[in-house]
Amino acid sequence: MGRYMLRRVGLMLVTLLAISFVTFWIIQLPPGDYVSTLVAQAEARGEVISPERMAAMRARYGLDDSFLVQYWNWISNIIFRGDFGDSFAWNRPVSTLIWDRVGLSFFLSVSTLLMVWAISFPIGIYSAVKQYSPGDYVATFFGFVGMAIPEFMLALVFMWIGVKYFGQSAGGLFSPEYVDAAWNIGKLMDLFSHLWLPVLIIGISGTAGLIRITRANLLDELYKPYVITARAKGLPEWKLLLKYPVRMSLSPFFSTVGWLLPGLISGETIISIVLSLPTTGPLLYGATLSQDMYLVGSFILILSALTVVGTLLSDLALAWWDPRIRRSYQGS
Template identity: 40%
Template sequence: MAILRYALFRTLTMFATLLVVSVLIFAIINLPPGDYLSNQINELRATGQESGIAKAEFLRKEYALDRPLWEQYLIWMGFAPGPHGFSGMLQGEFGWSFEFDRPVSEIVGEALWLTVLVNLAAVLFVYLIALPLGVLAAAKSKTWIDYTSAFIGYLGLATPNFLLALMLFYYGHKYLDLPIGGLMLPEYEGQPMSFEKMKSVLIHLIIPTFVIGTSGAAAMQQRLRANLLDELAKPYVETARAKGMSEPALLTKYPLRVAFNPFVADIGTLLPALISGSVLVSVVLGLQTIGPVLLTALKSQDQFLSGFVLMFVALLTLIGTLISDLLLALLDPRIRFGGRGQ
């Protein structure tokens, strides 16, 4: 029951945080003067195209962009009725992209699940690489294994993602015949999911997963090594060793569990870091994720599109934090579920 109460409390906290984040996102995307349509109106006036101005003015009223910012926010979120009644984020209406002249839902439809897929693959890659290398480096401290893993880690941290993407882009295709660019073959774009399409996506995932996850894996490996070395130096480990406990049992019984806490807590920060770090990689590799879409929307001040993408990233961040909090509560018995402990 304690874990259920804690999960409910954290879920409610997550939604409250998301509400605050939505206010900040809306305020930030409206910080630059004007918006897409007002900028377009100014350009049309400068060139004397009066017919285009009438259309832009109509769209401003159609999407409530002529109203005060606080009212625009309430309509965008679906808390207040707009020109078409209640039709905001809460009702599943994400607005219109003026840059692409299409509904936001159509633009981000396939890009959303591809973004989630790429970043989940990167998270799995990070943990599959960082866990064994970090534990091995700590267990074999000051040996060639430790130095080799440290060298790999520093190499991963020092190499820019876009440079690594370009290198693998060329050598992966030349020597391993890996596909160049994108997350699927062109003939599968816009097609319903099938075995062949999923196979194409998985093959195309190899390079992006490696590129996006490398720096995260290197940083996490170093943190796990440092945490585990700190635990292995504590008196209770020396006591267990003196009592004749074998090294593998001694390592996994308590030190590894305690050292895992920051490792698990990193889930909350890893997802947003991977998504933000993958924007440039997505542009270089031509990935059909929301990264390039967000970049275009921010540059053109396409507020409905950029607002939705930022809200989606915020939601992923909060979900990652929720997962890490629940795993920490299960992993470490010292964490109290019900506030003030027994």
Template identity: 50%
Template sequence: MLPYVLRRLLIIIPTLVIISMLIFTIIKLPPGDYLTSYIAELQSQGETVDPKKIEFMRQEYGLDKPAWEQYFTWAGGMLHGDFGYSFEYDLPVTDIIGDRVVLTIMISLFTVLFTWIVAFPIAMYSATHQYSWGDYGLTLFGFLGLATPNFLLALVMLYLANVYFGSSIGGLMDPQYLNQAWSWDKIKSILEHLWIPVIVIGTSGTAGMIRRLRANLLDELHKPYVTTARAKGVPPLRRLVKYPLRVAMNFFIADIGSLLPSLISGAEIVAVVLSLPTTGPILISALQSQDMYLAGSFLMFLALLTIIGVLISDLLLAWLDPRIRLTGGAQR
């Protein structure tokens, strides 16, 4: 096990180098750069463009240098904790993400907990009561959750809250706490607003997990070892949890690789619809304006979380299911 973990850790270094090259190349692929987009925006507003100012900004941001030199400047800075300077916000990248990362992680963690708390008991009931009215009703709920886009559900809830309650459910806190230091009142305000995005974002994830966990459980419940446990008089709940549920959770553990980056990226479209101060809208804006250091730093962070998540899921799968081995070779 230890040699396997060490090999995986050593592979992370060249993997991140290749990913950083791909990210930088893809961001630079569209014609022009941030200043090109900035000039086009000024001209669309009927404002004049000072060529000397643009040239000064190009030199100041290092956009006059060759692409390879820009890449090494950015990549070398990340090794020292310097993720570059955002052109659009005129601030260091680390100053921009700040509270937004905390809020994004908070929303995502509560969403994950909501998904687990709702999905597991429903899937267990649906699998153990196959083809009952309860199973049909929960199956309908699952299909509706999968078929309804998150942003559409967010729009419906915004409309219903405005029409029937005369209030806005957008944002993640009361206006007076925006850009304010953290305090107990601010945390209470966030918790009061948190349930809307958690329900909206968690709906499709809950529905998908119910369907997958139900299908895996049904496959395990018809295997001989369950029949043997039933014949030996093992209590139903213990018989369900000890082995079938444990094996059926393999897909859930494997999803950790995508779970960690989702804690940061969040649901971008839902964040835009609900005006949530999370990292999603900033990432979209940075990609649109070719703010390469801001967008590149976000994507590199997501890549790192993905690699770490995949490693954690592989190790947990080997621990959870003895049939999975991380090393090759024949086993006697």
């Protein structure tokens, strides 16, 4: 097991290095750079930036260096000093920018995830056990509708309903008077009163999808011989269901649970923009538009790191859950 872990961590580092290089390369691919974006913005406002100032700025940001030199400056700072560089646009260190928003993104995602699990597992199990019952048809209908409706449209509809019928703005996570306030009980309550809507909107498609997955996985297991064996022992039906087929049907779930990790930080970009939520999604989106390359690169690097760590966690979770996988790791 120890050797297996060591090999996995080594592979992870190599993967991350490759990802960082490719990411940085892709960011540089579009024509122009941050300075040319600035110039375009200035021209739109009717201002002119002198060529001397442009050259000075390029020199300051190191934009005239070759790609490899820029990459090396960036990655060596991360590796040796833990410094992700400064954002051009915000003129602040990338790390403080990101961490500011990570908290809320994380909170929002975890709330959504818990809601999705709490709703979809029971419904999925019910739907499989009572296949083709009226309840199953209702769940199936909801499942397909939930998966088919784009989230941003749901968000728009909810906002419209909020404004039209309740005279209340549905966007944001805080009321205007709390946005810049320090944390206190009032702000927390305000957060909760705003939170349910984005949680609901973001969660709906995930809930619908997970209901379908849980149902399909459980239906695969429900009529296997080992379930009949357990029934023949005299186990009551619900206990039997949870101990045997449900447990088996969760294996595919555990094999993907780690992939949720990057999602916890990245936030739902489109929904966040529509609902103007202060999460990380819109930040990344804006930075990509303005070619704020250290911010984008570092952000994607962090997400990639979380993805590979998540995959490892998934594999470990699956090994913990399923003895067959565990034994095969111990053998290797």
